[in-house]
Each structure stands twice: as C-alpha cells, then as structure tokens.
Amino acid sequence: MMEGAVIHTLMAFAPEAVLAVVALFLLVLGAVIGHRSAALGTGLAVAVLLLGAGVSAFLLMHPVPEGCFAVPSGWFDDSYCEGQMLPGFVRSMLVNDSFANFSKLVLLLGAAGSLLVFWPSLKRTDLGKPEYPVLVLLATLGMMVMVSAQNLLALYVGLELQSLSLYILVTLERDRPTSGEAGMKYFVMGAVTSGILLYGLSLIYGAAGGLGFADIAKAAAAGDAGEGFPLGLRVGLLFLVAGLAFKVAAVPFHMWVPDVYEGAPTPVTAFVAAVPKVAAFVVLVRLLTGPFAPLADVWGPPVQVMAVASMALGALAGMTQTNLKRLMGYSAIVHAGVALVGLASLPQQGPAFGNVVLIYVIIYAVTVLGVFGILAGLKRQGRPAETLDDLAGFGRSHPLWAAAFAIFLFSLAGVPPLAGFFAKYVVFAAAVEAHQTYLAVMGVLASLVSARYYLRVVRAIYFDEAAPGATLDPLRSVPLGLVTALAALAVVAFVIHPAILIR
Amino acid sequence: MPADLFFYPLALGLLGAGTLVIAARNPVYAVLALIVCFLNGAGLLILMGAEFLGFMLLIVYVGAVAVLFLFVVMMLGVDEQRDVRRGFLKPVGFALAMGGLLFAQMGAVAWLWPTVSPGGPSDARAETAASLAQDGGLQALGRTLYTDYALPFQMGGLILLVAMIGAVILTLHARGKTAARRQDPRDQVRVRREDVVQLCSPPSGQGIAP
Numbered sequence A: 001m002m003e004g005a006v007i008h009t010l011m012a013f014a015p016e017a018v019l020a021v022v023a024l025f026l027l028v029l030g031a032v033i034g035h036r037s038a039a040l041g042t043g044l045a046v047a048v049l050l051l052g053a054g055v056s057a058f059l060l061m062h063p064v065p066e067g068c069f070a071v072p073s074g075w076f077d078d079s080y081c082e083g084q085m086l087p088g089f090v091r092s093m094l095v096n097d098s099f100a101n102f103s104k105l106v107l108l109l110g111a112a113g114s115l116l117v118f119w120p121s122l123k124r125t126d127l128g129k130p131e132y133p134v135l136v137l138l139a140t141l142g143m144m145v146m147v148s149a150q151n152l153l154a155l156y157v158g159l160e161l162q163s164l165s166l167y168i169l170v171t172l173e174r175d176r177p178t179s180g181e182a183g184m185k186y187f188v189m190g191a192v193t194s195g196i197l198l199y200g201l202s203l204i205y206g207a208a209g210g211l212g213f214a215d216i217a218k219a220a221a222a223g224d225a226g227e228g229f230p231l232g233l234r235v236g237l238l239f240l241v242a243g244l245a246f247k248v249a250a251v252p253f254h255m256w257v258p259d260v261y262e263g264a265p266t267p268v269t270a271f272v273a274a275v276p277k278v279a280a281f282v283v284l285v286r287l288l289t290g291p292f293a294p295l296a297d298v299w300g301p302p303v304q305v306m307a308v309a310s311m312a313l314g315a316l317a318g319m320t321q322t323n324l325k326r327l328m329g330y331s332a333i334v335h336a337g338v339a340l341v342g343l344a345s346l347p348q349q350g351p352a353f354g355n356v357v358l359i360y361v362i363i364y365a366v367t368v369l370g371v372f373g374i375l376a377g378l379k380r381q382g383r384p385a386e387t388l389d390d391l392a393g394f395g396r397s398h399p400l401w402a403a404a405f406a407i408f409l410f411s412l413a414g415v416p417p418l419a420g421f422f423a424k425y426v427v428f429a430a431a432v433e434a435h436q437t438y439l440a441v442m443g444v445l446a447s448l449v450s451a452r453y454y455l456r457v458v459r460a461i462y463f464d465e466a467a468p469g470a471t472l473d474p475l476r477s478v479p480l481g482l483v484t485a486l487a488a489l490a491v492v493a494f495v496i497h498p499a500i501l502i503r
Numbered sequence B: 001m002p003a004d005l006f007f008y009p010l011a012l013g014l015l016g017a018g019t020l021v022i023a024a025r026n027p028v029y030a031v032l033a034l035i036v037c038f039l040n041g042a043g044l045l046i047l048m049g050a051e052f053l054g055f056m057l058l059i060v061y062v063g064a065v066a067v068l069f070l071f072v073v074m075m076l077g078v079d080e081q082r083d084v085r086r087g088f089l090k091p092v093g094f095a096l097a098m099g100g101l102l103f104a105q106m107g108a109v110a111w112l113w114p115t116v117s118p119g120g121p122s123d124a125r126a127e128t129a130a131s132l133a134q135d136g137g138l139q140a141l142g143r144t145l146y147t148d149y150a151l152p153f154q155m156g157g158l159i160l161l162v163a164m165i166g167a168v169i170l171t172l173h174a175r176g177k178t179a180a181r182r183q184d185p186r187d188q189v190r191v192r193r194e195d196v197v198q199l200c201s202p203p204s205g206q207g208i209a210p
Helices: A002-012 A014-033 A037-061 A078-083 A098-123 A131-148 A152-171 A177-208 A213-227 A231-248 A256-263 A266-289 A293-320 A324-344 A353-377 A399-413 A419-433 A437-462 A478-496 B002-023 B027-048 B051-076 B092-112 B121-135 B137-146 B150-171 B185-190
Strands: none
Touching (some): A014 A037, A014 A131, A014 B150, A037 A098, A098 A266, A098 A478, A131 A152, A131 A266, A131 B150, A152 A177, A152 A266, A152 B150, A177 A213, A177 A256, A213 A231, A231 A266, A231 A324, A256 A324, A266 A293, A266 A353, A293 A437, A324 A353, A324 A419, A324 A437, A353 A399, A399 A419, A399 A478, A419 A437, A419 A478, B002 B027, B051 B137, B137 B150
C-alpha cells in the first residue's frame, strides 16, 4: 500500500517533479561541464518549461474529474482515472482544477519566455552561469505549487522557494554594486514580509484549527452563520494579504520595486516583473474568492486603500524618472493598483470576476516581458541602454524593435486598440458597477498621469536625435525576436477577440 | 519506579549545571556547563518519550550551537581578570517578570487544555497523542512527515538546496578588478613601493597638480 501511494504521488506531481529533477540534473551538468553548459542548460530548461506548458494546456482542454491526475498514458481513456486518484495527503495540499492549470500554463510560458530573453546574455561571464536556468526552474516550481495550493503550508513553502530563488537571481550580477544593493533590499524586505505572512498564517491556524483551505472555509462559514469571525482569522487574513501585497508590489509594500527593477540584471528583471506577479494574484484571487469570501468586509477596505495608494504613488513618482527600468518599476506599482481595483470589486461581481483580474495581470505580464526583453538586448557601445537618453534614435536605427517597444508602451498606457485598454476598461467598468466609482475615477486619473511618462519614452525613441557617434549597437537575436514578436502579436491581436475578458 | 531513578539525577544535574552557567567566572566554563545542561535536558526529554526532541537537542544544540558558542567565546579572547558577572543582578526584576510570565503560561496550558470534542481540532490532537502513545515519537513523526506532509517536507529540501546554490554562487566567483570594493590580501602583500608612492616637489604657492 505504501509503495503504491508513493508512485501515485510521483505521478500526481508529474510536471512539477520533472521540473525539479531537470533542475537537479542541470546543477550536476553545470558542476561537471562548467560554464560552457549554461547555453545547453538554458535550452533544456526552455524545452522542459514548454513541455510542461503543453501538459497544462492539455489538462485545461480535457478536464479530469476532481481529485484525479491524468498521466500521459491515460490521456485517451476516460476510465483511467479510477486507478489514478490522488492520494488523500496530496489532495489536502494541492488541487489540479482548471484555474490551477491555466495559471500553470501562463507561469510556464512566462518562465520560458524570460529564459529566451536571457539568451543574449549567455555570452557574458558574470551572468551566463549554469545556475541561472536552475534557479529559474526552481522559482517556477515554487510558483506552480503556490497556484495549486490548498493548504497554507503548501502555499508558504511554494512562496518561499520562489522568493529565495528570485533573491539570488537579482543579486547575480554581483560585480555591479546596484545589483548587490537590490538583492540585499529585496532579501531583507522579503524576509520581514515573510515573517509577517507566517505570523498571519499561525493566527489563522489558531483560529481555524487547521491549515487546509477547507478548514478555513469551515471556520469562515461558521463565523458568517452568526458566531462572528474569530479575531485570529481577521488579523491573520490582514497579515496574509499584506504578505501577498509585497509580492504584487502594492503600496505600502512597494519600496523594493524601483531598486530591484533597476539593480537586477535586465533578463532577471523581465522574470521578476512578469511571472511572480501572476502567481501572487492567482493566490490572492483563490483565497479571497474561496475560503475568505465571507470575510469581504475585513479584506475589502484594505485592498481598496492599497489600490488607491498604489495608483497615486506609482503615477506621481514615475514622472521624474529617467532610468527606464526604474520607470517600469513605478509603472508596475500603478498596474498592481489597477489589478487591486479588480480584486476590490470581487464581492459584488462574484468569483468568476477573478478570471478577469487574472487576465488583466497576464496582459500586463506579457507586455512587460516584451519591454524588458528588448531592454535586455539593447546596448549602446557595449553598455546596457537603460536611460531615456540612451534610447534616442532607437526608432531610426531599429525600426522593427522600436515599433514593438512603442506598441508595448501604448498598451501599458491603455491606448484603445491594444490589449491594455480592454483590460483596464473591464476592470474600471466593474468597479463602477460595484458602486466603487471613486476607484474607477482614481484609476482613470492615474492612467492619464502615467500615460505621460510612457509618451516621454516614445518621444525619446522617435523624435530625439542620438548624439553623433553614439548610436545603439545592432540588435540581432533570434530568441529575443521571437519573444518580442509573440508578445507584440498577443498585445495587438487581442482586439480580435476581447470577449475572453468578459466570458 | 526506574524512571524516577533517572529523573532525579538528570533534573538535579540540569539545575546544577544551569546554576553553574550563570555562576561561572570563566565564560568557557559557562559554555561547558551549558553543554552539560543540554545533555541533561535531552535525557529528560527522552525519559518523557519525546525521543525526537531529545536527539535534536543533542545534535543541534550540543553538536552545533554550543560548539559555536565555544568558538565565539574563545575567539573573542577571554580576559581572565575581568569578571563577566559584573552588573549581573541589575535586570533581576525584569528577569523575574519574564520568568513569572512563562510560569503563568505553562500553568494556563496545564489547567486550561481544551477538552476533547469529537470532530473538532482537539479530536485530531487526541488522535496524534494516541498514535504517539502507540508508536513512540520518532515513528509517529516520521509517519506524519512522510505521508500527510510529504509535499511541504520535500519542498523544504528544495528550499535548502536553493539556499546552498545561493551561498555558492554569490561567494565563489572570479575576483576581477571590479566595481564592488573588496580586499585581496594577496594584492596587498605583493604591492611594491614604486606602484603606490609618488614623490614630487610641489612649487610653493601652487600645490600639486592632480
């Protein structure tokens, strides 16, 4: 019986287990072959991530009965699940529903994209290390556990795994002092937030009598039925939301964002900016529409306050930035605020609206991956082009890249035919419907203000003249072009079928 | 009872060694007394049936923490003349308050431990207690870790692996002439006078041109 249980567990974790095993394998490969294995490892990691994305997509299209985990040999046999039920202890930790599968698909594709963005940096000795793909794989694994967690303990270990990997990735370019500074700030603030989160989890555990989401839902339902919510549940929930707000970069937990975005190596910034945000929002949606749905009065006001503060601070503080990576950091804060507006209208709009919030975050992630992808390859005389002045003349020297860059910026600003517009529109419309008009007004104002700084970048690209003899280096990289083209295509083509937002 | 036969020597040893920790004039002796303290405590835990905690106390505290203490004390250099116990009794009121609080908490747990109700969390606690009584602590712990908590347990292993990768990758790297400032003792030793000293005679009233 025990042996069977172990084998079932391994099958249940097929994509996750493969990810972990490949990460370990790449680590050994790096130790044996040395630095030359970085390219090989990165390629292998991209392949595995895409394979995992394929499995997730398949499971998304062919939903399996609850508690069952389809494995490849059973794909075409409906009765296969009878022998493939997840053992109880896995079912109490993880769930494999369509929400989880969709999130995993996005996470895996995002991680693969950010590894492709990393490709041109492989030649650099300080960054092109075999550990890079290993850490990206492990961070992705942590996020996959996060999005399918059904237990606070599983959620926490997933969060910790991805956080720790990200701290190291941010600090990887150690010879540059800003990289070390960014890593240190991220680590210290992240550790404190992790402590707050853990304290909240312990309070919830005390109040609900269990760590499983089912236990919490039971306690919350009992409180809703008239007993009143236990104090531990309320305070714990606030701490939990605070811990996740750090991950999504919402004010007042945003202090790390500009420094980390600027200090981290640009391919790492692409990863940090795009992928973990999706995971954190998935967890927020899952918690706030699931076990904590009855406590909407407790988490609603803080989420609204954070939304307003994020939009205001991000829009105003971004105005004076000249470093593009830093500017994107403030832009991230604004977008986190808008997504929080979406979360705030969850109680009125119903749990299905969580998908809309998720799609908003995904659109943002795709766009920002494209932006940092281009920045990762862009160099002026061998030095990374990061400031607005560096981008002068970009439109003339690299017309195609610049066009994609402008598309991303316009989408971030919310200019109509692009994906960013629809996403913002749906979120703000829902806020008005939920009688939170002030949030929508705030959001539109913040979008207008922040549009100014996106347009400043566009002006630098197309209308500023480069200093003579200081043109941008030619940018030729197939992986980078692939990611950029796909992201730009997604942003533009969203207009064909914007209804997936409302579905 | 044979358990008492072990309990009293261990308890007395614990108290005696504890007293020695704060009474010893030499910090090295204090740390050694602390180790004896841990040993006796581990014995008491094993006597209670909490083997896991007992062995952990041995491995982690005696094996690692106490040795670390000892190293630190020795590296700091103990001044034989200075009495480390000076000003020892100053925070006695605070210490008593904290100790009283601890006792109050222990008393509260002992007296107010929730009674078992079917289906509630206390029920699960009773189950755990029953399985503890049946299998002993180590087996029960192992069973729980490798079944109910197999996933977080394995993930914990991966987290430790990431910490290890981080420690290696961030400390072991080629030292070039880089922007981050650091000292290289070899370079410092090898430095020659001609490389760093420049003699010049500045004309009076003009200073040195940079």
